[in-house]
Amino acid sequence: MSTLRPSSGRGPSQVNFPAEPGNHVLDAALRPSEWDDYVGxxxxxxxxxxxxxxxxxxxxxxxxxxxxxxxxxxxxxxxxxxxxxxxxxxxxxxxxxxxxxxxxxxxxxxxxxxxxxxxxxxxxxxxxxxxxxxxxxxxxxxxxxxxxxxxxxxxxxxxxxxxxxxxxxxxxxxxxxxxxxxxxxxxxLDFYSDEDLRDIIARSAKLLGLEAPADVIEHIAVRSRATPRVANALLKRVRDFSEVHERPLSVALADEACELFGIDAFGLTKDDRRYLEMLLASFRGGPAGINALAAALHEDPDTIEHVYEPFLLRLGLIERTSSGRVLTAKGREYLQG
Ligand SMILES: Nc1ncnc2c1ncn2[C@@H]1O[C@H](COP(=O)(O)OP(=O)(O)OP(=O)(O)O)[C@@H](O)[C@H]1O
Ligand SMILES: [Mg+2]
Missing domain, CATH: 3.40.50.300 (P-loop containing nucleotide triphosphate hydrolases)
Known part of the structure; x- marks a missing residue:
């Protein structure tokens, strides 16, 4: 697990990683047009x-x-x-x-x-x-x-x-x-397994004309929030990083790039960590109502509910209960690093 760095609000280095819809140019370029290329x-x-x-x-x-x-x-x-x-x-x-x-x-x-x-x-x-x-x-x-x-x-x-x-x-x-x-x-449609993500990244790497070693593909796959769009976007960012630094793709390089983007070993972003930290610090781990949480984070409740939370739920870091969001024991463990 990577070390936890507290972040407060959206600083200049804040990465709004594309779990959200968007990145449409990349979507169109890498979108499978045949069933065989549609993985999982x-x-x-x-x-x-x-x-x-x-x-x-x-x-x-x-x-x-x-x-x-x-x-x-x-x-x-x-x-x-x-x-x-x-x-x-x-x-x-x-x-x-x-x-x-x-x-x-x-x-x-x-x-x-x-x-x-x-x-x-x-x-x-x-x-x-x-x-x-x-x-x-x-x-x-x-x-x-x-x-x-x-x-x-x-x-x-x-x-x-x-x-x-x-x-x-x-x-x-x-x-x-x-x-x-x-x-x-x-x-x-459900989240994707690491194996499926590896296949998606390998295909995208080919389309982008990249020589991506298997260990680099693996490194990116596990940080992709179980989501093909994120996998493709992360691959492209790592490629950009490698081009700017004129270094070939390697695990060390991918790791540095992810570190720079604020993405940890679980694929969590600064926004995710800010959410978890807020839930712990301001709501004593919950239960916290979605609107109160959204107000504290200066975020839209819809974005929280439909963009950030599904993956946090999947990792078992939070739970949604009838009285609000709760940080799980696993979530606390994660925050303790
Ligand atoms: N099963 C898959 N196999 C290979 N690539 C995929 C697969 N699913 C998605 N992708 C890649 O991820 C990109 C995003 O997928 P898509 O736009 O279909 O997602 P979506 O579910 O419609 O998202 P949204 O809810 O934001 O509209 C695609 O352009 C494609 O490159
Ligand atoms: Mg869509």
Whole structure:
């Protein structure tokens, strides 16, 4: 375990390591475009591919699909793979972008036949938009209301066949009725094993034209928060470090780079440590309410809950209880170094 250096707030050396969505240029460059390159998540891959193959045999479109899981674990990548495998156009949008009924109507009525409609952050759809979406998902039509008052009437507009692929980091925020429209096509993506991360890093290194020794790949894998996006971003940072210092990739160099970035042997960042330290120092190890904790850290409660905490929970350093967040014995041990 690396030594624990107390950090207070966001100093100039504060590293906001990309556990968060972002780094889209790198995402696009390294995004697998074939199933064989999509590492891990075996069961999900097998299930999705079966429903695609069955649909192709029938000459139709597969059932609607929902992917959920932490940021950077491959949800968007899967949506792209679904469209590619079907040979379908992909129309990407987001729950935030569909504000009004007319936004959704415009999207749906302009779909080319057999499109994969990808709605990212699908939990952000309003109740009103969801209701409009239901008939489109169930029976392929849109209910349009013409006129106002007593003379108003509903017209059914038939839509071209399409498959909705929804993605979210917040499955709990998706309404029951919307969730039920995905039926059996709901998949939870999990964090990745070190072995899978090694494969992902090795592939990315090749694509970036890097000679990465196995021990360097291993070093990066265990510091990647069990997340492919973080693995790729960390690899790229280590590469930059090696270029700037004109030194070949080695474990010693990767270690120095991680030290400089504030990433420890567990993949925890300064922000993670600040969270754990705050929980211990200001809340005596908890239970601490999320809002109180967020205020103390000057962070957004959403970011804390959906970006930082999932990995801290996975490592068993904290627990979420009904009365708040609690530092576990393992968490205390970690802080003691
Ligand atoms: N299973 C995988 N195999 C190989 N690379 C992967 C895999 N999953 C993700 N990646 C890599 O990680 C990057 C981020 O993945 P992606 O954008 O699909 O994550 P996401 O789950 O949609 O994240 P977010 O919740 O932030 O939208 C991809 O561009 C790809 O390079
Ligand atoms: Mg995504």
């Amino acid at each position: 998540q075996k069961q999900i891959k097998a299930n999705v591919r079966i429903s695609i193959d069955a649909a192709k045999k029938r000459g139709g479109m597969p059932e609607h699909i929902l992917f959920y899981g932490p940021p950077g674990v491959g949800k968007t990548t899967l949506a792209h793979l679904v469209a590619t495998t079907l040979g379908s156009p992909l129309k990407s949008t987001s729950g935030v972008a569909i504000e009004r009924a007319s936004d959704l109507a415009a999207i749906l009525t302009n779909l080319e036949p057999s499109t994969v409609l990808f709605i990212d952050e699908i939990h952000r759809l309003s109740h009103k938009i969801e209701e409009l979406l239901y008939p489109a998902l169930e029976s392929g039509h849109l209910d349009i209301i013409l006129g106002k008052g007593p003379s108003a009437r509903t017209v059914e507009l038939a839509l071209p066949p399409f498959t909705l692929v929804g993605a979210t980091t917040r499955a709990a925020e998706i309404s029951g009725p919307l969730r039920s429209r995905f039926g059996g096509g709901t998949y939870q």
